[in-house]
Amino acid sequence: EIVLTQSPGTLSLSPGERATLSCRTSQSISSSYLAWYQQKPGQAPRLLLFGASNRPTGIPDRFSGSGSETDFILTISSLEPEDVGMYYCQQYGSSPRYSFGQGTKLEIK
């Protein structure tokens, strides 16, 4: 089973700052198999990035992703107040077919 470890646990930044969130996998995976989600309070998760760096239609370009093998990064270039929430990475693999990291909580000062 591939374990995803996200860091930091909590990130507190001001509007306009750059946020860098990390997701580390216990085994190397293809970047095609890594996704990121945003979950605002009281809402369902929303797909932010698929294939590590691809934005679905409607996701602002301040969200970007990078990484390979075991280390993946979600970057929010200039924080907006509405970016507050939890961020999860997710991998596609063998067993279980899908698994998630424990999340990073993003707070806006």
Add this chain to the structure above:
Amino acid sequence: QVQLQESGPGLVKPSETLSLTCTVSGGSISAYYWNWIRQTPGKGLDWIGYVYHNGDTRYNPSFKSRVTISVDTSTKQFSLELQSVTAADTAVYYCARGGPAARDFDYWGQGTLLTVSS
């Protein structure tokens, strides 16, 4: 715009079977994988399993002995049954569509809180 809506009892007694249904609207149920995912404060997000439009299923081994997921394409619904529930099964349950490459989840329902309690 694809929309998913979960429905279910909200409260189930220990040892009973949890049954939830997800209704798909605004898009086709064909050619996609339809998933159940749950979220608990302690364990975060857990993928439970999926059903393909043709009825093929795959489950998380953590749930495999207790779970059944089925689909009814005529009503554009798919369902989750989880047997022998305990308090540890108390969670928000989401239904979600697998993305075009089935490697992620591109549409989610709003979630339904299911509490296991006598």
